[in-house]
Amino acid sequence: MTEMDSGRSGEGPSVLVLRKGTHGTPISAYANALRERVSNPDVEITVANTPAEEREAIRDAEIVTGMSIDESLLEHAENLQLFACAYAGTGHLPLETLEEMDVTVTNASGVHGPNIGEHVLGAILWFTRRFHVASRRQRRREWRHYQAHELQGSTVTVVGLGAIGRSVCERLEPFGVDVQGVRYTPEKGGPADAVYGFDADDFHDALSRTDYLVLACPLTNETRGLVDAAAFDTLPPNAVVINVARGPVVDTDALVSALRRNGIRGASLDVTDPEPLPEDHSLWTLENVQITPHNSGHTPKYYDRLADIVAGNVERVLESGSYEELENQVLPRP
Incomplete structure (x- = not known):
């Protein structure tokens, strides 16, 4: 049959x-x-x-x-x-x-809630404990101590409080972090300590206190290029950007510039713009960037x-x- x-x-x-x-x-x-x-x-x-x-x-x-x-x-x-x-x-x-x-x-x-939520948590911990440094030194067979960070006490800003954003917030609960949410309708609240809208002043207010910026929003006219050069100027230099939304939510040129000048600490990208990321793109060679091929939902x-x-x-x-x-x-x- x-x-x-x-x-x-x-x-x-x-x-x-x-x-x-x-x-x-x-x-x-x-x-x-x-x-x-x-x-x-x-x-x-x-x-x-x-x-x-x-x-x-x-x-x-x-x-x-x-x-x-x-x-x-x-x-x-x-x-x-x-x-x-x-x-x-x-x-x-x-x-x-x-x-x-x-x-x-x-x-x-x-x-995609549970699986991408776990992916985001893994990316946050990867940068918090600086596993990328450990991997690099392991490849070199180099036994040399390095200082890591603690997630506890950090501020995580989650842009988009749909199923994925809520899943991320739920998985962050045991880690003792402050969670800020950003959504179209902040008056609806959400599983966060504070919820902001997409108003530029409100959004930058949230960015200024952000250690980990998680992008889990749909791609719309309002979110296209949301994280631009001005946003990177507002983010603290110790911030990490994690994008599981869509590549064009982030201005790629502004991202590369921020990474190269230590404007931010790093980026975890499951999506890119362009996508797939060309083999000769500079993002591949930056040691403070984690790239996965749009498979956080796998x-x-x-x-x-x-x-x-x-x-x-x-x-x-x-x-x-x-x-x-x-x-x-x-x-x-x-």
Whole structure:
């Protein structure tokens, strides 16, 4: 039996899983996780393995889920009611077309909380205990003491208090740090000792007291270039910048300049601008920079967490008969 011939049919909504996977894990694992969680046998879950299979299956599918969907594939959709994006970000989607088609769109917000939270904590400790110095001296077989730092008593500023930002704050609780949060709606508060908005004066006020700046915000017109030359001038020289958001949140030229002149102590970059980072880029050679290839979200539990969200929404549709008020709904806009 092929994936396209799932052997299941019923009166429930049909769910199509598009062929592109992520993190090196086959998309069939995601489909299987969905099947384990959707208890109604009338819901048919199909995986398309080729472009032709996607074009055929999307004609009747009411629910489609995957990393992305392009307009050429949407041209074949005749019954589409919901696109469940498998990424937290939706800027890569043809949202205007989906809105014109009256398609509900959800995202995968929350999937990355635990794994990226752990990545950020590891990066903070890497700089606090100066493990990069230890690694360098180990490679040289050099037994020479060096002074490390303590995290306790530091101030960590977390920009973005969504699922990832909240996860970072939760993991910092046992370390005796002061946590400052930055979000669009500071009046909502959050798991931080103080919460600021994106007003320039407020933001720089937070930066001036920051030892570790964690960027976990979406890329928007307001956050593009947020950490610019002026921000680096405000940050204390002992500050470390940790970016798990998107590369363009940081002005790369300003970052390189700050690192070279000891304007900041270091940077941990899971995302860069440009991305991938070119082989000849100067960031590769700076000893106070930690680079990971946009894989802070890599985890074997990614599809399980994603399937929890999407299967829950399928169950809501079955119960209510409506594609409104779903978890992580992006369209229709609130």
